[in-house]
Amino acid sequence: xALLSVLTPVLAVVLCLVIGFMLVRSRDAxxxxxxxxxxxxxxxxxxxxxxVDQELQDDTEDKGKEDEDADWVDNNEEEDLQHVPFSAPGxxxxxxxxRSKDFYTLMNQRRTVRFISPDPVPxxxxxxxxxxxGTAPSGAHTEPWTFVVVSEPETKxxxxxxxxxxxxxxxxxxxxxxxxxxxxxxxxxxxxxxxDVAPYLILVFKQIHGIRPDGKKITHYYNEISVSIxxxxxxxxxxxxxxxxxxxxxxxxxxxxxxxxKRPANEKLLMLLPVGYPAGNATVPDLKRKPLDDIMMHx
Amino acid sequence: xALLSVLTPVLAVVLCLVIGFMLVRSRDAxxxxxxxxxxxxxxxxxxxxxxVDQELQDDTEDKGKEDEDADWVDNNEEEDLQHVPFSAPGxxxxxxxxRSKDFYTLMNQRRTVRFISPDPVPxxxxxxxxxxxGTAPSGAHTEPWTFVVVSEPETKxxxxxxxxxxxxxxxxxxxxxxxxxxxxxxxxxxxxxxxDVAPYLILVFKQIHGIRPDGKKITHYYNEISVSIxxxxxxxxxxxxxxxxxxxxxxxxxxxxxxxxKRPANEKLLMLLPVGYPAGNATVPDLKRKPLDDIMMHx
Numbered sequence: 217x218a219l220l221s222v223l224t225p226v227l228a229v230v231l232c233l234v235i236g237f238m239l240v241r242s243r244d245a246x247x248x249x250x251x252x253x254x255x256x257x258x259x260x261x262x263x264x265x266x267x268v269d270q271e272l273q274d275d276t277e278d279k280g281k282e283d284e285d286a287d288w289v290d291n292n293e294e295e296d297l298q299h300v301p302f303s304a305p306g307x308x309x310x311x312x313x314x315r316s317k318d319f320y321t322l323m324n325q326r327r328t329v330r331f332i333s334p335d336p337v338p339x340x341x342x343x344x345x346x347x348x349x350g351t352a353p354s355g356a357h358t359e360p361w362t363f364v365v366v367s368e369p370e371t372k373x374x375x376x377x378x379x380x381x382x383x384x385x386x387x388x389x390x391x392x393x394x395x396x397x398x399x400x401x402x403x404x405x406x407x408x409x410x411x412d413v414a415p416y417l418i419l420v421f422k423q424i425h426g427i428r429p430d431g432k433k434i435t436h437y438y439n440e441i442s443v444s445i446x447x448x449x450x451x452x453x454x455x456x457x458x459x460x461x462x463x464x465x466x467x468x469x470x471x472x473x474x475x476x477x478k479r480p481a482n483e484k485l486l487m488l489l490p491v492g493y494p495a496g497n498a499t500v501p502d503l504k505r506k507p508l509d510d511i512m513m514h515x
Numbered sequence: 516x517a518l519l520s521v522l523t524p525v526l527a528v529v530l531c532l533v534i535g536f537m538l539v540r541s542r543d544a545x546x547x548x549x550x551x552x553x554x555x556x557x558x559x560x561x562x563x564x565x566x567v568d569q570e571l572q573d574d575t576e577d578k579g580k581e582d583e584d585a586d587w588v589d590n591n592e593e594e595d596l597q598h599v600p601f602s603a604p605g606x607x608x609x610x611x612x613x614r615s616k617d618f619y620t621l622m623n624q625r626r627t628v629r630f631i632s633p634d635p636v637p638x639x640x641x642x643x644x645x646x647x648x649g650t651a652p653s654g655a656h657t658e659p660w661t662f663v664v665v666s667e668p669e670t671k672x673x674x675x676x677x678x679x680x681x682x683x684x685x686x687x688x689x690x691x692x693x694x695x696x697x698x699x700x701x702x703x704x705x706x707x708x709x710x711d712v713a714p715y716l717i718l719v720f721k722q723i724h725g726i727r728p729d730g731k732k733i734t735h736y737y738n739e740i741s742v743s744i745x746x747x748x749x750x751x752x753x754x755x756x757x758x759x760x761x762x763x764x765x766x767x768x769x770x771x772x773x774x775x776x777k778r779p780a781n782e783k784l785l786m787l788l789p790v791g792y793p794a795g796n797a798t799v800p801d802l803k804r805k806p807l808d809d810i811m812m813h814x
Binding site for chain 2: 297298299300301302303304305306307309312313315316317319320323324325326327328329331338340341343344345346347348350351352353357359361362363364365366367368371438440441444445446447448449450451452453456457458460463465477486493494497498499500501502503505506508511512513514515
């Protein structure tokens, strides 16, 4: 009897420890983990982050579910893809120097401009700008981007309403005082008139995975980095023709905008770019860029 | 006595439940969370993801610790930053059309090239290419990039050793069969000869936060997206002068490479770009890019 009265609490404690341990382990399994350089790995896991060249891997939102979902295939219809000679026009060194300097001068004039003219822009120019963005490199050549170009006024207005609604909540509630202060010098607020005024809104979606006609999913390695690189080319192409934009990332509004524009569930909004000529009275904050020695180290 | 013998196990169970509950709560607090569009928010939290224009916010690696660390300040020394008129040379529509077409043609010739010539490249050209990358937009104008340019042969060789060591583990162990198959058509493996051969290696680091001279931390909103956009401009600048590269992301080797190059803890490796002229016998996989209708939707 004495033994029993001692054993009961001991058993109860042991039982609770076991339950608690199981709970903790199941929480840990949900967390993302990365491997550190040099550790020996067992069989491949869905949560590793290996090194690859060109073929980039990132924490896509559905990564944890990759191996659970039914059908994943390679983005590879021809394993014996032909390799062909590469050649490109080279330039003499003096020409390279001049070209590099001219291109830098052109790009250095690029600024984010919030005051956009309503004047129409030739459609074919926008097409070429999008095509240029599409020349970016991407993980395993998956080209995981969709550019939704909106010029229809009612749709632009609906986009503006969604964005301003979220932005007002941000400025009034969500953003820390520090962030609002950081933006103060840029004189931003939740009113986004350019969303109605600009002749084009380009909404850049990343495809977190591809879908084949038979429904099987295609892995899109490093889709966010790839689409961001593509946006860099897009900005260069806009600057090259004298158009301006605002590089904005309305992530909170992503789902609403995706539904408004009838994009599928594998696409997530990454950036929203209003595009047009600068307004006549456009102003920009008098910011300076860092000098070369601040951004480059040479070894 | 009877009461005591009943109470003891009950107390033991209650105690264990409390301990288990506390363990579970402390694990949850470490996990990242995001808010969904439209929900009413209370006071600002470190884990929200609001909508901002230009001023991008991402899941920087130390985000969870942002509010715990001692001193965070605004990237804002002058709240009353002057705003100045913006003007840019405009082009007639025919010129815009030609410029957009020529730039697209130039960028469309860009390919990832793994066979790089050892021929030296003028240093000033590389400087202008880096300066061009530095003209990218960035969250709250934080310019969160560091470009480490390596031309010294011994350091390049050490970089190659680190990368190949990790890459061999990847190919042999970590990467799923699917990924290896996806890469098969690109004929990649863990041998990265170009890391020794290319005259320059450009290692692109993202600064996950800034540090003021007095040691206070500066928030770097959307640093990964900003630096990726910057890389897009860098690639355009390289293509513009006839240089080639491989867009690679050796994340597993990030810490080792950071230490080798003596970069501080707030910098994380994002990309490694070997740069040079294409080798005479360079080949590329015969890939095609998607047509405009596949990447653009017009509303």
